[in-house]
Amino acid sequence: MSRRTRKTAPAPGAARPTVTVCRGCCCGTPAKVPHLDHEAQLTDLRTQLAGVAMVRRTDCLDACERANVIVIQPSAEGRKAGGRPVWLGQVNDPGAAADITAWVKNGGPGLAEAPDILDLYTFSPSRRVRHELDS
Numbered sequence: 118m119s120r121r122t123r124k125t126a127p128a129p130g131a132a133r134p135t136v137t138v139c140r141g142c143c144c145g146t147p148a149k150v151p152h153l154d155h156e157a158q159l160t161d162l163r164t165q166l167a168g169v170a171m172v173r174r175t176d177c178l179d180a181c182e183r184a185n186v187i188v189i190q191p192s193a194e195g196r197k198a199g200g201r202p203v204w205l206g207q208v209n210d211p212g213a214a215a216d217i218t219a220w221v222k223n224g225g226p227g228l229a230e231a232p233d234i235l236d237l238y239t240f241s242p243s244r245r246v247r248h249e250l251d252s
Contacts, residue, residue, distance in 0.1 A: 132193035134170040134225035136162060136217070139186040141177030149184045153209050158185070161211075165218040170225070180242050183207055187217060191226035200227020205238040213238060 138159050139145065145155040163172045178186045183206025191200030203226050208214060216232045223229035 134192045134221050135190040136166060136170050136172045136221060137188040138174050139178040140174050143181035144184040144186050150209050158214055162214060166221055170221045180206060183240060185209055189221060189225055195225055195227030198227035204240050204242050205235060206240050208238055
C-alpha cells in the first residue's frame, strides 16, 4: 500500500479511482453476512463518492472467504505515483466503509495514505484473480 500524501487535486475530468464492490454468490448476501444491509452499503458508497470515484458492482471477485470484498483501484494519476489496486476483505461494518470513503475522497492509492485501520482489511488475492479484475 502506498504511503504517499496527496499533493494536488486531480484536474477536472481526470480519470478517477474505481471502487469495485463484490455482490455475488457470497458477498452481499444475508446468508454469508447477515447483520449488514448490503444494498445500503453500496448505495452509501455511491452517494458519498459521486463525482469522486466510479463505484461499480460486480458479481464475484472469487475471494468468497473474505466477504464482503471491495477493491480500490487508483486513478491514472495515482497509478503514475505508484499506487496499485488495494483489496479489502470483511468490509462488514459502516466504520470500514466510512474509512474507505474518506481515503478515496483524499485521492486513494498512490495519492493519499490509507487510514491505518484499513490494514486490518487488506489482503492479497491470487494472481489469477488480480489478472481477471485488471482485464
